[in-house]
Ligand SMILES: Nc1nc2c(ncn2[C@@H]2O[C@H](COP(=O)(O)OP(=O)(O)OP(=O)(O)O)[C@@H](O)[C@H]2O)c(=O)[nH]1
Ligand SMILES: [K+]
């Protein structure tokens with residue numbers, strides 16, 4: 071049981087960790103809400119510490135971005151640091167938000183206080199259309215009165231808009247002359263300026279419309295190349311990861327309130343028994359949840375950046391033929407001459423809906439010329455980095471020394487690995503099955519689990535794709551089910567930091583240090599969803615976006 075250190079003021083003032091609570095001696099006057107913008111009276115502090123630990127802690131520690139809730143559950147205030155806005159952010163911004171180049175319809179967006187004025191000026195003499203109704207308007211250049219296009223316009227008065235500010239969308243014909251004419255006309259409206267890359271989304275973040283994980287989910291959705299990446303990004307944009315982190319942060323806030331309450335009232339006999347034990351139980355459960363998520367961390371990142379699948383095997387097994395088949399393009403040279411492939415040839419492929427970096431490699435054999443030997447060395451090096459190994463043999467040549475050696479080394483060594491989430495996975499493919507009928511015996515009973523395939527006839531390809539889908543779901547995590555995945559090193563960093571701080575909480579003998587460890591842990595979760603992120607991190611994240619997003 072930790073001993074409590076009690077810092078008691080002179081009955082009037084109790085200061086703790088910099089937050090000051092002023093108590094009036096005698097009848098404890100109920101404190102008021104910490105938010106400067108309201109003065110709602112709250113029930114007395116001791117009572118509060120137990121029935122509303124979140125509010126108690128908020129008052130005690132003035133958590134900057136916490137939700138201050140009354141027992142009735144109504145919210146008092148939430149706020150995000152406005153520093154998240156890009157520099158020069160008071161202006162109204164505009165940009166082409168649909169793709170560059172000739173297209174049927176192009177979408178030009180504005181966001182900021184002068185949006186309504188810009189819409190009036192470009193559609194003069196008509197007034198603003200009804201909010202959120204697509205309206206057909208003639209756009210004209212305010213400088214010359216020259217008609218620009220007949221467009222659909224949409225007026226989104228803030229805060230019910232993507233950025234939380236007044237927004238307008240111009241849906242114009244997607245010809246370069248129309249788009250540039252409208253952009254120039256907008257540029258001539260006082261108070262408007264072209265948007266920076268990602269600035270619309272950055273404003274949505276600054277106005278609390280998106281948290282940082284949702285911003286990253288939006289970036290991933292825009293960059294998604296495969297079905298699995300789209301599903302994963304959509305879940306993150308829908309806030310699943312942010313929601314999970316908020317739940318963890320609330321658990322920590324409750325545990326912290328219990329520890330603080332014990333520090334404040336530990337000796338009072340009417341403080342509930344087991345307040346500290348309750349905090350320990352909450353922390354232990356959180357450690358288990360965080361640990362499970364961190365073990366999964368690599369999966370989410372693989373899903374974003376692509377799983378490394380390496381094709382390996384003895385010369386002439388048909389490796390290059392398979393790579394060309396899976397990538398549906400002539401990535402590698404195929405020839406009957408063994409030792410054709412020397413360099414590692416990497417190509418991004420959508421395999422069964424998963425993003426994959428598929429590598430073709432030199433046939434593994436010893437005792438060849440220096441160039442091919444360098445190729446073999448590079449092949450082995452790439453094999454080390456593989457998330458999934460496609461091991462290939464010629465099914466009609468299984469008794470050869472090169473096949474036996476390959477089975478005894480590469481295949482056996484991966485099979486021997488203890489199966490954990492981070493260990494490599496291997497699929498054994500016996501190629502050239504079309505030769506089996508004529509060339510004699512196929513695989514014996516002691517052959518490890520394998521798939522038969524013919525790159526020439528395509529026999530067995532469906533089975534291989536199904537097996538690949540299962541393996542890749544295991545390697546990348548199945549984005550349709552299971553908990554939301556961590557998709558960035560930043561997420562992993564903060565979760566690891568949170569877990570480390572919880573470790574310090576458990577080791578600390580001194581309650582004050584234990585409370586501080588919980589605060590540090592909670593800070594990591596807050597930064598993960600974007601409260602209090604540093605400018606540099608925000609710049610890096612929003613740099614990922616194109617202009618107009
Ligand atoms: N009959 C038959 N021949 C195949 C099959 N797959 C590949 N081949 C032939 O086998 C020879 C070698 O194919 P590659 O794809 O170059 O083999 P590789 O493993 O990349 O060879 P190296 O790069 O030299 O290691 C070529 O002549 C292919 O046409 C198959 O399924 N059946
Ligand atoms: K070959």
Ligand SMILES: [Mg+2]
Nearest residue numbers: 389390410411
């Ligand atoms: Mg090859």
